[in-house]
Amino acid sequence: MTNTNLPQCWQDYNDVLSAGIDRVILYGPPGTGKTYAGLNSGVSDTGAWRLVCTEDMTNFDVTGGFLPDRDGSFKWNDGAAVKAWRGDGITGGRLVVDEIDKAGGDVFATLLAMTDTVASAKWENPASGRIETPRDGFTVIMTTNIENMEELPVALKDRFPCAIRINEPHPAALDSLDMNIREYARKMADAGDRRISLRQFYAYSKLRVIHGDERAANLIFGDRAESFLDAVKVDTVPSSTI
Amino acid sequence: MSNLKTEYAQDLRPLPELIRRKDGANDEPAEWTIDPCPAERGIPRTAVLLKHMVAPVQNFELDRVIRAHEMMHAKVSPGDRTPWHDRGVASERALVSAEECRVNFLVEKAGFDIDVLEDGTEMNAGERIAERGDWAEAVYFMACVSGTGGVNKYLTGIRRHKPGWGPRLRRIHQLLQKELRRIWKQEGAVSLTSTRTSTGLDPANELIEGFYHTEAIAEYLDRLAEPKHSEDKSDDDEDDSDPEGTEGEDGEASTEGGAGSSRTGSSDDKPPISKADLEKERPTTTEEAGAWAQLNVKEQNLTRHVPGGLGKKRVASNMGRNPRRMSRLLTDPQRRIFDRKIKGDGGVVLIDYSGSMSLDTSEVLEIMDAAPGCTVACYSTNDFDRDGKPNLWVLGARGRMTTAIPRSRIGNGVDHPALVWAIQQKQRRHAPVVWVTDGGVVGPGQGYRQQLAMQCIKTCLKSKVLIRNSTEDAVELLHDLAMRRPVKQWWPSYFRTTWRDVTGGELTA
Numbered sequence: 001m002t003n004t005n006l007p008q009c010w011q012d013y014n015d016v017l018s019a020g021i022d023r024v025i026l027y028g029p030p031g032t033g034k035t036y037a038g039l040n041s042g043v044s045d046t047g048a049w050r051l052v053c054t055e056d057m058t059n060f061d062v063t064g065g066f067l068p069d070r071d072g073s074f075k076w077n078d079g080a081a082v083k084a085w086r087g088d089g090i091t092g093g094r095l096v097v098d099e100i101d102k103a104g105g106d107v108f109a110t111l112l113a114m115t116d117t118v119a120s121a122k123w124e125n126p127a128s129g130r131i132e133t134p135r136d137g138f139t140v141i142m143t144t145n146i147e148n149m150e151e152l153p154v155a156l157k158d159r160f161p162c163a164i165r166i167n168e169p170h171p172a173a174l175d176s177l178d179m180n181i182r183e184y185a186r187k188m189a190d191a192g193d194r195r196i197s198l199r200q201f202y203a204y205s206k207l208r209v210i211h212g213d214e215r216a217a218n219l220i221f222g223d224r225a226e227s228f229l230d231a232v233k234v235d236t237v238p239s240s241t242i
Numbered sequence: 243m244s245n246l247k248t249e250y251a252q253d254l255r256p257l258p259e260l261i262r263r264k265d266g267a268n269d270e271p272a273e274w275t276i277d278p279c280p281a282e283r284g285i286p287r288t289a290v291l292l293k294h295m296v297a298p299v300q301n302f303e304l305d306r307v308i309r310a311h312e313m314m315h316a317k318v319s320p321g322d323r324t325p326w327h328d329r330g331v332a333s334e335r336a337l338v339s340a341e342e343c344r345v346n347f348l349v350e351k352a353g354f355d356i357d358v359l360e361d362g363t364e365m366n367a368g369e370r371i372a373e374r375g376d377w378a379e380a381v382y383f384m385a386c387v388s389g390t391g392g393v394n395k396y397l398t399g400i401r402r403h404k405p406g407w408g409p410r411l412r413r414i415h416q417l418l419q420k421e422l423r424r425i426w427k428q429e430g431a432v433s434l435t436s437t438r439t440s441t442g443l444d445p446a447n448e449l450i451e452g453f454y455h456t457e458a459i460a461e462y463l464d465r466l467a468e469p470k471h472s473e474d475k476s477d478d479d480e481d482d483s484d485p486e487g488t489e490g491e492d493g494e495a496s497t498e499g500g501a502g503s504s505r506t507g508s509s510d511d512k513p514p515i516s517k518a519d520l521e522k523e524r525p526t527t528t529e530e531a532g533a534w535a536q537l538n539v540k541e542q543n544l545t546r547h548v549p550g551g552l553g554k555k556r557v558a559s560n561m562g563r564n565p566r567r568m569s570r571l572l573t574d575p576q577r578r579i580f581d582r583k584i585k586g587d588g589g590v591v592l593i594d595y596s597g598s599m600s601l602d603t604s605e606v607l608e609i610m611d612a613a614p615g616c617t618v619a620c621y622s623t624n625d626f627d628r629d630g631k632p633n634l635w636v637l638g639a640r641g642r643m644t645t646a647i648p649r650s651r652i653g654n655g656v657d658h659p660a661l662v663w664a665i666q667q668k669q670r671r672h673a674p675v676v677w678v679t680d681g682g683v684v685g686p687g688q689g690y691r692q693q694l695a696m697q698c699i700k701t702c703l704k705s706k707v708l709i710r711n712s713t714e715d716a717v718e719l720l721h722d723l724a725m726r727r728p729v730k731q732w733w734p735s736y737f738r739t740t741w742r743d744v745t746g747g748e749l750t751a
Contacts, residue, residue, distance in 0.1 A: 192273030231260040234313040
């Protein structure tokens with residue numbers, strides 16, 4: 001798919017990455033492929049590491065920590081951020097941070113340090129005393145479902161100058177759906193409280209093959225099944241043979 | 243025992259987010275606001291551009307069909323009707339009624355049972371309209387309920403006060419359905435529902451293809467609603483048998499009407515349109531529809547002073563400074579020996595400067611000389627002129643005229659917008675508007691279209707525009723106006739033919 005065929009949000013994403021922007025926030029409704037794009041799109045051979053932030057997570061996931069070894073000693077295990085910094089030893093990797101707004105205070109502070117500019121970022125490994133810095137090519141993609149970027153802390157926004165709202169699924173993610181429901185899946189991805197997720201459409205697409213439209217809609221969309229089927233009836237009226 | 247199961251309310255709000263359109267109005271994924279309302283006529287509505295729908299959400303079949311109706315509006319109706327209204331082909335009320343008719347037809351085609359589409363107010367509406375004797379509203383309302391389960395109740399209401407209107411309105415309902423079926427079969431379902439526009443980028447200002455059908459039906463309804471020029475008074479009015487064999491319903495209703503009717507069979511029950519006239523009228527088809535270019539007005543340098551004014555004259559007066567009519571001292575009992583000037587009404591002269599008129603500069607100047615004190619303009623174009631290129635030039639205004647006559651751009655393109663502009667330039671209410679044209683009105687890059695011609699004819703009739711097709715006739719007319727002689731309307735053969743084809747009647751002088 002050429003860049004010009006892509007929806008605007010995905011074009012924007014490709015453009016900022018190809019221009020060398022290495023800190024990007026992707027935000028918007030869930031189920032549009034933000035994390036998938038972070039892990040796969042524009043990633044070098046070095047690879048990508050993912051962090052899913054929760055209130056209970058610790059810095060172990062970010063920078064690393066000691067784990068008991070077989071011989072009764074403790075061995076240091078690197079966290080996702082340090083692995084991404086290091087990459088393949090020559091080129092830095094991609095760090096994908098999901099739901100950073102859900103991280104607790106200390107983890108958040110560590111993440112700020114780990115996502116700082118290359119010149120400022122520095123971290124000392126407590127096990128080896130080695131000073132780690134991000135290798136060239138290290139990039140960070142942060143994803144969140146927050147709609148209002150003002151809700152993000154100033155320090156975080158400062159580190160991520162580019163924020164792109166992803167309001168529709170990537171066309172590649174729609175390819176596995178039946179042709180006649182792809183557009184519906186695209187349009188319902190950003191319908192606020194009334195949205196129907198891409199995953200529901202995947203399930204509907206599979207079920208209808210075996211059980212037919214009505215049964216599949218009832219199973220997947222529940223009380224909204226009638227509204228969904230009526231909308232499809234109205235939408236397809238020009239091709240109706242009635 | 244918990245009764246949570248039974249209390250659990252279904253979310254039956256429609257999903258207009260799913261609707262696909264070609265004009266870009268619902269292209270971006272976005273949430274619609276759905277407000278519930280009772281299932282009553284006039285309350286549910288849909289605003290495509292604002293993504294707002296008001297629809298009943300209860301679990302009844304009527305509610306479901308109303309939801310489908312509103313969804314169909316979201317599917318096929320224009321985001322903004324203003325550009326259609328501005329075209330002036332049909333009235334706003336007619337556009338609304340015709341669109342209801344088209345949408346109901348499409349809802350049925352989508353597989354919904356629109357026989358249930360009645361809210362019980364149709365009979366009252368029919369009674370109220372008939373009691374007022376409002377034929378126009380009777381026609382428009384007929385279009386609104388056409389095809390739904392409310393038709394018979396509406397006609398029953400009508401017959402309570404105007405028994406004679408029933409068969410004619412039923413026939414209008416049948417003709418509307420017949421026309422929609424014709425479009426569906428001959429021009430295709432896609433044509434009737436299309437929201438395609440020229441660019442697909444500006445849903446607020448671009449015209450969608452499918453609504454051309456609505457506009458054509460609306461214009462037809464306007465003609466039926468105000469059959470002013472019905473010359474051909476038919477003598478077969480007595481025979482109101484239904485041509486499509488639905489007499490049973492009429493018969494049944496007349497019994498019902500008899501029970502409640504206060505004036506059955508009275509002479510003013512006669513519908514304003516005769517049966518023969520109704521059968522002669524027909525909607526224009528989309529091949530006959532067209533569009534005008536954008537009007538771009540340029541005022542030439544008005545360097546030449548032209549004394550006088552159309553219709554300006556001196557009359558005798560009994561007061562003044564210079565006695566000019568001394569003989570009246572003896573002959574006039576009121577001794578009106580002075581002069582008093584009566585201002586002329588002014589006037590507007592619009593010249594069709596297209597190639598078919600073959601006017602040269604000297605002929606334009608000759609017309610201008612015969613129209614002192616008038617606003618004179620000529621128009622011609624050859625494309626849509628979206629770039630602002632002038633296509634109407636003001637050659638004279640406020641007692642001054644130009645000597646620089648522009649070159650013709652061969653095509654017409656803006657006949658009706660220019661005509662409307664000319665009417666707006668009238669200095670006084672009774673100022674005459676003279677249109678020098680051969681009647682070959684065409685949009686840019688199009689052939690002669692009856693819809694566009696009808697638009698011009700209706701505007702001429704409404705504003706009493708005087709038409710002439712040659713320089714000599716125009717000059718003669720202007721001289722007659724200057725002398726305040728009575729003048730007659732004249733119609734070019736294009737207009738006469740179009741009027742005959744569309745209405746079945748004759749344009750008279």
